[in-house]
Amino acid sequence: MLKNLLPSKPGTEPLAEALKACKSHFVWAAVFSALVNLLYLTPTLYMMQVYDRVVPTGGILTLTLITIVAVLALAALAGLDWLRGRLMLRAGLRLDRMLSGKVLQRVMDLQAKSPNTQALREFDNVRGAIGGQGMLALFDAPWTPIYLLCCFLLHPAIGVLTLIGGITLFTLAWLNERDTRPRLNKAIQSQNSAYAAQEGIAGQAEVVRALGMRQSSIARQVEQRRHATAAQADAQLAGGRYSGAIKFLRLVMQSAALGLAAYLAVKGDISQGSIIASSVLLSRAVAPVELLVGVWPSLVQAVTSWKTLTELFSGTAAVERERTALPDPKGRLQVEGVSVKFPDTENPQLRSVAFVLKPGETLGVVGASGSGKTTLARVIAGALKPQAGAIRLDGAEYEAREGDELARWIGYLPQVPSLFAGSIKDNISRFATATGVDQETADRSAVKAAMQAGAHDLILRLPQGYDTMLGPFGQGLSAGQAQRVALARALYNEPVLLVLDEPNSNLDQEGEAALMQAILGAAARGAAVVIIAHRAGVLARVDRLLMMRDGMVQMEGPREEVLEKMRAAAPRAPGQPGPAPAQPQAQQQAPARVAGPAAQPPRNSQ
Template sequence: MLKNLLPSKPGTEPLAEALKACKSHFIWAAVFSALVNLLYLTPTLYMMQVYDRVVPTGGIETLLLVTAVAVFALASLAGLDWLRGRLMLRAGLRLDRLLSARVLQRVMDLQAKAPSTQALREFDNVRGAIGGQGMLALFDAPWTPIYLLCCFLLHPAIGLLTLVGGGILFTLAWLNERDTRPRLAKSIQSQNHAYAAQEAIAGQAEVVRALGMRQSSISRQIEQRRQATAAQADAQLAGGRYSGAIKFLRLVMQSAALGLAAYLAVKSEISPGSIIASSVLLSRAVAPVELLVGVWPSLVQGKASWKTLTDLFASTASVERERTALPDPRGRLQVEGVSVKFPDTENPQLRGVAFALQPGQTLGVVGASGSGKTTLARVLAGALKPQAGAIRLDGAEYDAREGDELARWIGYLPQVPSLFAGTIKDNISRFSTAVGVDQEIADRGAVKAAMAAGAHELILRLPNGYDTLLGPFGQGLSAGQAQRVALARALYDDPVLLVLDEPNSNLDQEGEAALMQAIIGASARGAAVVIIAHRAGVLARVDRLLMMRDGMVQLEGPREEVLEKMRATAPRAPGQPGAAPQRPAAPGAAPTSAPAQQQAPASAAPQPPRRSQ
């Protein structure tokens, strides 16, 4: 059974290793199950001894002796049954210890391919199936033929009754599995969709309240929950019909066994003690079948969840592959024909994007909304893997470094600051103490990064400074404060590549001046900087410009050359000398048109001399 569950696809090795680590639990549970099922013969043997030896002879001493033996055997049965249940529970806990972190790691690596928030729930289904009664029922099932053999030894007629009744029970169990399997699959899918929708709404509760969408959101969730509950009830009702039929048949068979045994005893073909024994043996022979029908939904769900985990690990096989340690990068970035297309979208978000950036250079990315700028930022930050092309840091593809090792050299500021529950210093240091970084080292790094971002004084003015505790999603800071803390996080540990997506969208004059100094400082120490922005205060200070349209690079080169080309292609107002008839605006001209880029807002810091190219 264990061998059949071992996955063999590349990338699923952790699953196979975790199952193998629980092999001893399964073996001992099987051994204890064998002893338990042997000891289940105790009531049968006890009754036969009482009716065949004690009652005819009146032997009290014999009664006391067989009673003592029976009590000891039943106590052993109870102890072994407790032990095997404990073993399976321990197996589930060991799987959790070995796999839970890896499951989360694989989920995070899915990115835009097939995002899933259900993986841990699927894993809990597997752990519940292993640690519950389902596995014990599977261990008991092979002993049904042993009990059937004992029935034949008691009398062929009783054995035949048990065989026929058992065959009918197995047929009902098979029909139950065939009938409930599609219903269970639909129920599981509906539940997953309902849970995912609830999590999504809960994550945007403030927006829902502000837009007056509470009732509509509740109505949608209730409808999804109703569909999931209906599917689950349908599966349970279908299984309940078979469970009721099986229970009815078992009781009828037990009564029939008593009647048949009584008839055989009257005919002197079996002893009186065999009357009760026949009923007990028949009950034990069919009990695993009845139990399996009862726990079948959890077993089916556990098997389906195990397949889901296998597919998850197979689709993220590159996460844990061995990699050669590479030298520290300097910040030379190469983007080679990168293309990205999200699932369920008609057009690709990026198409054949290519450019290069040297250490110390700054690149501004402009373009109209929907041109692919943010997608490009996510790809450059390593947050999103392209379907085609390659991104290289100092000549090595991103995949050549393990995810966290790569992220160590990249500073990323997304459009939404995305701070987490915890202290400000923990957010800036990327919670590095949780993976063994010394607290003092993390504290010094956080303060250094905050100073580089110009956020040190801002943080000190907070109630508890760097120890200020933030709520989920960075609650407790204004949008501008959160963006400056997120900038400090991006600068933590001096990354060689800095990717800033709309870094000044929430900043005031002081914040934008601090941002400019941070960019200048990062560039001065040799970091390559990529800035996506609409406000000219940042773009006026970049070395190079890249204009995007429909996911493709329209223009790329030194800033002044790109601006000149944009001016040449921009439409002129009617009535001006040389004005052409009205035509669509040049790609990326709004809101990042050439005039806007030439005039920095009053809030911008004084422009320093630009470095020569």
């Protein structure tokens, strides 16, 4: 069984290793299950001895001795049953220790084309099935033939009755599996979709309330939940019919075994003690089948979840591959023919984008809304993988470095600050202490980054300074404060590449001045800086400009050259002989955009 579940696709090695690490738990659980099932014969043997030896002879001493032996055997049975249950629980805990972090890591590496936010829930389904009654039922099932053999030893007629009943029960169990599997899969998919929709609405609760979408959102969620519960009820009702039929058949068979054994005893073919023993043996022979039918939904769900995890790990095989340690980069950025197309969209967001940025250079990216600026920023920051082309840092493709190692050299400020629940200090330091970084080192680096971002004084004016606790999505700060803290986070540990997506969208004049100083300071120490902006103030001192349209680079080069080309390409004003003075694309936009509260969750902008 374990061998059949071992995944063999590239990237699934952690799953296989975790199962192999639990092999000893499974082996010992199987051994204990064998002993438990042998000891389950104790009541049968005890009754046979009582009726065949004690009652006819009146042997009290014999009764006392066999009673002591039976009690000890039953105590051993209870202890072994507890031990095997504890072993399977420990196996589930070991799987959790070995895989929970890796599952989260793989989910983090997924791209928009294959989201799977339910992966940890799928893993919990597997862990719950291993630590529950389902696995124990599987360990007990192979012992059904042993009990059947014991029934034949009592009398062939009793054995035939048990065999016919067992075959009937197995047939019902097979029909149950065939009938309920598609229903269970449908129920699982409906539940996952409903949970994902609920999480999405909860993450945008403020927008839902502000737009008056509460009732419509609730109606949609109730409808999705209705479909999910209906599918689950359908699966349970289908399984319930078979469970009821199996229970009825088992009771009829036990009664039939008693009647048949009594008839055989009257004829003198078996002893009186065998009458009760036949019923007990038959019950034990069919008990694993009945238990399997009861736990079958959880086992099917666990197998489906395991397949989902296997697909997740095989689809993110590059996460844990071994990489050669590379020297520290200097900040030379090369974008080579990068193309991106999101699922379910007609046109690509980026088309063969290419440019080079040297260490210490600053690049401003301008263009109309929907031109692909934010998508380009996400790709350069390493947050999104392109379908075609390559991004290189000092000549090495991004994939040549492990994700966190690459991010160490990149500072990223997204459109929405995207702060997390925790202290401001932890947000700036990217929660470095959770990975073993010394607290004092993290504190010093966080304060240094805040100073470089011009946010140090702002943070000190907060009630608890750097120790001020924020709620989910950075609740507790204004939009402008959150953006300046996020800028400090981008500057943490002095990255060699800085990617700023509309970094001044929520800033006042003081904040914009601090931002400009931070950009110039990063460039002065040799960092390459990419700035996506609608407001022209932050682009006044960039070295180069890149203009985008429809996902393609329309113009790119030194700032003054690009501005001259933009002026030449601008339409002539009526009555003027020459080209009308034109402003950069960034200046043609509204002077500022009113941002939502800092607690707003990230939006999927292009």
